[in-house]
């Protein structure tokens with residue numbers, strides 16, 4: 412598990428290397444979903460580039476979908492592309508009704524065609540110091556696990572029949588899971604501890620339970636991202652040969668987005684400090700356009716090697732734990748069982 416120092420040095424070193432760019436590919440006739448495409452995000456640039464290359468793109472976010480849509484359409488017009496290549500829709504991965512409603516809407520609107528599902532949406536509610544208890548969603552799960560992994564699993568499972576059918580008809584369907592280099596903070600045993608797929612109250616007399624603060628958002632974020640790698644590899648193992656459905660996981664790099672933007676403070680002094688820290692941060696992080704390149708490459712390059720982890724537009728090494736097919740298979744089966752408890756899609 413590389414430490415933060417090694418990680419930072421590696422990132423800074425790469426800033427001086429050339430930034431790999433995805434080669435443009437004709438995408439007309441290909442249907443793509445990009446989750447988490449708010450302005451200023453990696454998903455926004457991913458949706459914009461693929462729509463500019465001719466794909467029919469559905470972009471999602473939780474809040475202010477109208478602003479996202481008009482901004483994306485304006486960008487397409489400015490670049491001489493058809494603004495109708497983009498449709499926007501609300502999607503909240505942590506809300507099963509929202510996922511079901513989105514999947515039903517998509518099926519009806521696009522007649523069952525889906526060539527590429529880009530599972531990009533994600534959160535990191537950063538904590539600077541350990542907390543006593545984990546922040547939970549309304550249905551009682553740790554928030555990163557629920558949003559980044561379980562919600563994405565639910566969405567993918569709901570759209571799987573479309574991906575499989577499109578894979579059989581067109582010979583090429585894909586799932587691109589946006590993970591993170593931080594997936595290596597977690598180990599496989601973390602995925603199965605304390606029943607992460609169950610929202611039951613943990614046992615009070617559990618011997619490992621301590622009263623000391625022990626919740627680290629970075630570990631929980633890493634755990635959700637390890638699960639995203641497993642999910643991608645497992646989809647590829649299960650459906651590449653039978654349905655021409657390939658899946659990969661991606662680390663986009665360390666990118667200046669809403670997720671990495673320094674926290675805003677109140678007051679005039681706070682605002683000035685925020686402006687300065689944002690300007691400094693932008694010097695050492697990739698732009699969202701650079702951060703989108705590996706995702707765009709995985710969504711478009713033909714052929715693509717599935718069941719792999721990509722970084723800087725090339726196959727890279729993911730953690731040893733992420734390469735364990737037994738853990739991936741077990742996680743898939745548990746996730747399936749959990750998803751089976753949710754209300755049926757409309």
Ligand SMILES: NC(=O)c1ccc[n+]([C@@H]2O[C@H](COP(=O)([O-])OP(=O)(O)OC[C@H]3O[C@@H](n4cnc5c(N)ncnc54)[C@H](OP(=O)(O)O)[C@@H]3O)[C@@H](O)[C@H]2O)c1
Nearest residue numbers: 447448449452453473474503504532533665666668669670
């Ligand atoms: N930035 C980095 O350095 C970096 C590094 C490695 C990996 N990543 C990964 O890259 C992906 C994109 O992140 P980003 O940096 O572009 O962050 P961002 O600018 O914060 O974008 C995150 C997107 O996810 C959406 N989202 C948040 N909660 C959601 C929910 N409950 N359901 C559905 N969508 C939700 C947000 O929508 P709203 O705006 O409407 O809330 C937004 O569109 C994430 O998976 C992140 O973990 C980022």
